[in-house]
Every structure is written in structure tokens, then in C-alpha cells.
Amino acid sequence: MPFSGDHRSSAQILKRSALCSGLLLVVILLAMTQWVAAENSRCKQMKPSADRPHSVSITDFGAVGDGVTLNTKAFQNALFYLHSFADKGGAQLFVPSGRWLTGSFSLISHLTLSLDKDAVIIGSTDSSEWPIIDPLPSYGRGRELPGGRHQSLIYGNNLTDVIITGGNGTIDGQGGVWWDWFKNKTLNYTRPHLVEFMYSTEVVISNITFVNSPFWAIHPVYCSQVLVQDVTILAPLDSPNTDGIDPDSSSNVCIEDCYISTGDDLIVIKSGWDEYGISFAHPSSNISIHRVVGETGSGAGIAFGSEMSGGISEVKAEGIHLFNSKHGIRIKTSPGRGGYVRNIFISDVTMKDVDIAIRISGNYGEHPGETYDPKVLPIINGITIQDVSGVNISKAGLLEGIRGDNFSDICLTNVVLNVTSHHPWKCSFIEGYANLVSPESCEPLEKTVPDQSSVCYAPDHLQPQLSNGNRLMNPFLRLSSL
Ligand SMILES: *[C@@H]1O[C@H](CO)[C@@H](O)[C@H](O)[C@H]1NC(C)=O
Ligand SMILES: *[C@@H]1O[C@H](CO)[C@@H](O)[C@H](O)[C@H]1NC(C)=O
Ligand SMILES: *[C@@H]1O[C@H](CO)[C@@H](O)[C@H](O)[C@H]1NC(C)=O
Ligand SMILES: *[C@@H]1O[C@H](CO)[C@@H](O)[C@H](O)[C@H]1NC(C)=O
Ligand SMILES: *[C@@H]1O[C@H](CO)[C@@H](O)[C@H](O)[C@H]1NC(C)=O
Numbered sequence: 001m002p003f004s005g006d007h008r009s010s011a012q013i014l015k016r017s018a019l020c021s022g023l024l025l026v027v028i029l030l031a032m033t034q035w036v037a038a039e040n041s042r043c044k045q046m047k048p049s050a051d052r053p054h055s056v057s058i059t060d061f062g063a064v065g066d067g068v069t070l071n072t073k074a075f076q077n078a079l080f081y082l083h084s085f086a087d088k089g090g091a092q093l094f095v096p097s098g099r100w101l102t103g104s105f106s107l108i109s110h111l112t113l114s115l116d117k118d119a120v121i122i123g124s125t126d127s128s129e130w131p132i133i134d135p136l137p138s139y140g141r142g143r144e145l146p147g148g149r150h151q152s153l154i155y156g157n158n159l160t161d162v163i164i165t166g167g168n169g170t171i172d173g174q175g176g177v178w179w180d181w182f183k184n185k186t187l188n189y190t191r192p193h194l195v196e197f198m199y200s201t202e203v204v205i206s207n208i209t210f211v212n213s214p215f216w217a218i219h220p221v222y223c224s225q226v227l228v229q230d231v232t233i234l235a236p237l238d239s240p241n242t243d244g245i246d247p248d249s250s251s252n253v254c255i256e257d258c259y260i261s262t263g264d265d266l267i268v269i270k271s272g273w274d275e276y277g278i279s280f281a282h283p284s285s286n287i288s289i290h291r292v293v294g295e296t297g298s299g300a301g302i303a304f305g306s307e308m309s310g311g312i313s314e315v316k317a318e319g320i321h322l323f324n325s326k327h328g329i330r331i332k333t334s335p336g337r338g339g340y341v342r343n344i345f346i347s348d349v350t351m352k353d354v355d356i357a358i359r360i361s362g363n364y365g366e367h368p369g370e371t372y373d374p375k376v377l378p379i380i381n382g383i384t385i386q387d388v389s390g391v392n393i394s395k396a397g398l399l400e401g402i403r404g405d406n407f408s409d410i411c412l413t414n415v416v417l418n419v420t421s422h423h424p425w426k427c428s429f430i431e432g433y434a435n436l437v438s439p440e441s442c443e444p445l446e447k448t449v450p451d452q453s454s455v456c457y458a459p460d461h462l463q464p465q466l467s468n469g470n471r472l473m474n475p476f477l478r479l480s481s482l
């Protein structure tokens with residue numbers, strides 16, 4: 001429960017100590033890093049690896065790892081060959097040390113794509129090596145341009161039991177050329193992702209570094225049972241729309257232990273766009289995020305939307321450490337989206353040098369066309385944000401709902417921010433509760449917290465009877481016992 005007694009006392013200790021010194025918070029940030037490394041996996045329920053009885057190397061198919069030879073055919077031939085092992089426990093495709101230039105290729109079920117630690121898969125800068133595929137039904141068109149979209153470098157459709165892993169090998173999209181095409185408006189189709197899975201289950205992406213994605217780096221869409229673990233995602237802070245991980249109309253997703261430094265949202269949950277997302281009606285739910293560290297040029301650490309028309313619910317994000325970023329936590333929506341964002345729980349967040357710590361935008365805009373119905377309003381309800389600390393934050397919160405469509409049960413508890421602006425909060429068309437929030441939150445959030453609060457969402461594992469062993473330890477509790 002977000003407002004349970006033990007929590008409140010630790011929060012009071014925190015409030016007193018945090019307010020007396022910004023330096024102390026820096027110490028906490030450092031302590032947090034150690035705490036991050038020490039925790040065990042919380043995605044245990046998902047199978048992280050499978051032994052494949054059959055393995056081949058990409059060199060068996062004529063690939064040359066000189067960074068110059070185009071290996072698209074070698075990847076396609078290898079995967080075609082490995083089809084025959086699908087019903088024999090699956091197969092592994094190994095990519096040894098080297099620089100492997102390729103265009104887009106499609107994976108198969110019961111496959112492990114395994115990279116050596118010194119292997120780099122490099123995306124071609126020839127856009128014709130990235131075929132055009134249909135728009136997503138929940139978007140009705142390409143996200144950037146009408147019509148189709150470029151297929152991701154590594155693509156999977158209608159698959160099950162697929163693993164992409166390696167000893168921290170690298171997948172490099174050479175996005176620079178795509179960012180230029182985007183900026184000088186010479187794209188013909190929407191930019192590609194580095195990895196996209198559609199309609200797939202039992203997908204694992206682990207121990208890989210992704211660099212310079214043309215667009216979003218990892219995009220599971222219409223998927224279930226997805227695990228993303230121990231990945232590093234890097235792109236320049238000023239690169240356009242280089243989101244890290246975008247679970248989209250997907251459920252049962254677990255993301256943990258990631259370092260992400262990109263131009264846009266580090267992790268953003270989506271579910272389709274306006275009338276297309278509403279009629280496709282495929283929500284994102286049961287998404288769990290733990291221990292993410294990073295920075296973003298223009299996005300947020302954890303975000304929702306702005307495409308959320310199929311609905312987003314039951315999302316838990318814990319142990320988020322952000323620095324040098326535009327936003328900390330963000331919900332983006334607009335009239336015309338429909339859908340909902342509800343039952344969201346975010347806790348144990350530290351921020352340093354962040355412009356806006358918490359932002360809810362009811363008027364984000366961006367529509368797939370003129371045909372959307374502005375009277376179709378999103379429902380935003382049951383958003384709990386607790387145990388947040390921040391140093392050198394410009395604004396604490398811009399919390400803006402929609403006139404005639406209040407966003408409700410927005411619950412902030414134990415949110416302690418060292419804010420530089422004289423107007424730290426701005427709130428409109430929102431309702432909810434604020435408890436132990438500093439600087440003091442805006443009027444619409446009531447300071448009297450109802451007893452046995454049921455209005456503030458907390459996931460099952462935080463219900464009182466379960467809370468002891470299973471709960472992430474608040475770093476401030478450790479601090480108070482020092
Ligand atoms: C915020 O940090 C500054 C610089 O460290 C410090 O002088 C100030 O007292 C802090 N303010 C609060 C409210 O903690
Ligand atoms: C999806 O894959 C299954 C199993 O391989 C196959 O039977 C089915 O036809 C595929 N569906 C589509 C739409 O491709
Ligand atoms: C993986 O590689 C990236 C990029 O070189 C590096 O920043 C990161 O620390 C590495 N991660 C591990 C676990 O070695
Ligand atoms: C746009 O950018 C691409 C990639 O850098 C470049 O090849 C092309 O000449 C540019 N076009 C214009 C019109 O500036
Ligand atoms: C767009 O289409 C034109 C004409 O076919 C082509 O010359 C150009 O290379 C394409 N641009 C991209 C980025 O693919």
C-alpha cells in the first residue's frame with residue numbers, strides 16, 4: 001500500500017534529512033548504484049536461455065566480417081537452413097568476432113541468435129537494404145509518413161521461442177544517415193527500428209549493446225512474454241526519436257538491468273494511435289520494469305503514450321536512476337486518442353539534473369490524420385508515483401489533464417525534489433493525493449490521504465500481507481539506519 005505506516009515513517013526521516021542537504025542526496029544516488037548491482041533478477045519466471053542442440057556460424061554461409069562486405073544473403077540463407085531444426089529443439093546462429101555489415105533479415109522460431117563479445121552487426125546505410133512493409137494495423141499508417149515503413153534490421157513476425165543474446169556484442173544501426181534523411185525531409189517511408197517483433201511470444205533479448213538506431217531501438221508489438229535484460233542502448237542525446245525500448249500493444253513484458261542513453265524516451269509503453277488503435281483494441285498490460293539507469297535528450301526515463309489508444313494498464317517500474325535528462329516520468333495523450341492509462345505504479349526513482357521530474361500532458365497532439373474524433377477522450381486513472389528523490393530539478397511537475405476529462409487518482413507520495421524554479425508545480429484538470437511531497441504540491445492534489453487508501457493504485461505484491469519479503473527495499477531505509 002502506498003500510504004502504509006512503515007512507509008510513512010521512513011519517508012519522514014527522508015524528508016527531514018533530504019531537505020537539509022543536497023549533498024546527502026548525491027550520497028544516496030551513489031548508494032543506489034551499489035544497491036542496483038546487488039539485487040537479483042525479478043524476471044525469474046521467464047526462461048532466459050535455452051540450450052539448442054544444433055549450432056552454425058554465420059561464416060558457414062559465406063559471411064565476411066570485414067565491415068565492408070554486405071552479408072544480408074548470408075543471414076537469410078543461414079536462417080532458411082535453420083528452419084529444419086525448429087522441431088528438433090531449435091538452433092543457434094553464432095556471429096563471431098568481426099564487423100558484419102547487413103541489411104534487414106527475418107528471424108525464425110526456436111532460434112538463438114548469439115553474438116560473440118567482439119561481434120558487431122552493422123546496418124547498411126543503403127535504404128533499399130531495409131524493405132518496405134505494411135503499416136501496423138493499430139497505427140493505420142507509418143508513424144512518420146503515410147504508407148508503409150522500413151522493416152527493422154532484425155525482424156520477427158509470428159514467432160515463438162526466440163533469443164537474441166551474446167557476451168555484450170553490438171548491433172549498430174548506423175542511424176546517422178537516417179537522422180539526416182529525417183532532418184532534411186528526404187525519407188520516403190517511416191524509419192526502421194533495430195529490432196522489431198510482431199505477434200510473437202517467448203522473446204528474450206539479453207546481454208547486447210544497441211547503438212545508433214535509426215528510430216526506436218527495440219519494438220515488441222502484439223507480443224507476449226518478452227524479456228529484455230542486461231542491455232545497453234546508446235545514441236547521441238540529440239538524435240531524433242531514438243527511443244530505447246517501446247513495448248507496444250504487448251503484455252507480460254519484463255525489462256531489467258538496462259543502461260540507456262538516447263535522444264528520446266528510454267522506455268515508453270504504447271498501444272496504437274487514435275481511431276486505428278481504438279478499433280484494433282490491443283492493450284499493453286502486465287509490464288514490469290526494474291533497475292534502469294540512463295539519460296535522455298528530449299524524452300523521459302519512463303513514459304506512456306503518446307500512442308495509447310488500445311489502453312495501457314498494470315505497469316510497475318521500480319529502481320529508475322536518471323541523470324541529465326529532459327523529463328523523469330511522463331504520460332502523453334490527447335483528445336482523439338481514446339483508450340486509457342491506468343493502474344501504473346512507479347517507485348524508487350532518483351533523478352539528477354532533470355528539467356521536469358513528472359509530466360502529464362493531456363494535449364500532446366500528433367494525430368495520424370484529420371479524421372480523428374476530438375470528442376473521444378482518454379481515461380487516465382490510478383497513477384501512483386512514490387519514493388522519488390531528485391537534485392537539481394528545474395520543475396517538479398507539470399500535471400495537465402483535459403478540460404471535461406479530469407485525470408484522476410494521481411497519487412504522489414514521498415516525492416522529495418530539490419527544485420530550482422520558483423513555480424515548481426503546475427496542475428490542471430487532475431485529481432488525486434499528495435503525501436510527503438516537497439516542494440509542496442499544487443492544490444488539486446489533496447493532502448489528506450484517505451485511510452486504507454484504495455484509491456491509490458498499488459500492485460499485488462505491495463498489498464500488506466505480501467509486502468515484507470517481496471518488496472524492493474527503499475534506499476532511504478538503508479540511509480536512515482546508517
Ligand atoms: C538544493 O540544493 C542546493 C545546492 O546544493 C542547496 O543550496 C539547497 O539548500 C537545496 N534546497 C533544498 C530545499 O534542499
Ligand atoms: C504463424 O505461425 C504458425 C506456426 O508456424 C503457422 O501455422 C501460421 O500459419 C502462421 N500464421 C501467420 C498469419 O503467418
Ligand atoms: C557493454 O558494452 C557497452 C558499450 O561498449 C558498455 O558501455 C557496457 O558497459 C558493457 N556492459 C557490460 C556488462 O560489460
Ligand atoms: C540529406 O541527407 C542525406 C544523408 O546525409 C544526404 O545524402 C543528402 O544529400 C541530404 N539531402 C539534402 C537535400 O540535403
Ligand atoms: C526516396 O525515393 C527516391 C526516389 O525513388 C530515392 O532516390 C531516394 O533514395 C529515396 N530516399 C530514401 C531515404 O530512401
Ligand SMILES: *[C@@H]1O[C@H](CO)[C@@H](O)[C@H](O)[C@H]1NC(C)=O
Nearest residue numbers: 048049165166167206207230
Ligand atoms: C549476461 O551478462 C551477465 C552479466 O554480465 C551474466 O551474469 C550472464 O551470465 C550473461 N548471460 C548470458 C546469457 O550470457
Ligand SMILES: *[C@@H]1O[C@H](CO)[C@@H](O)[C@H](O)[C@H]1NC(C)=O
Nearest residue numbers: 045046251252253254286288
Ligand atoms: C505477468 O508477466 C510475467 C512476465 O513478466 C508473467 O510471468 C506473469 O505470469 C504475468 N502475470 C499475469 C497475471 O499474466
Ligand SMILES: *[C@@H]1O[C@H](CO)[C@@H](O)[C@H](O)[C@H]1NC(C)=O
Nearest residue numbers: 324325352353354355392394
Ligand atoms: C543542473 O541541471 C542542468 C540540466 O538540467 C545543468 O545544465 C546544470 O549544469 C546543472 N547544475 C548543476 C549545479 O549541476
Ligand SMILES: *[C@@H]1O[C@H](CO)[C@@H](O)[C@H](O)[C@H]1NC(C)=O
Nearest residue numbers: 404406427428429430431444
Ligand atoms: C476537475 O479537477 C479540478 C481540479 O484540477 C476540480 O476543480 C474540478 O472540480 C474537477 N472537475 C470535475 C468535473 O470533477
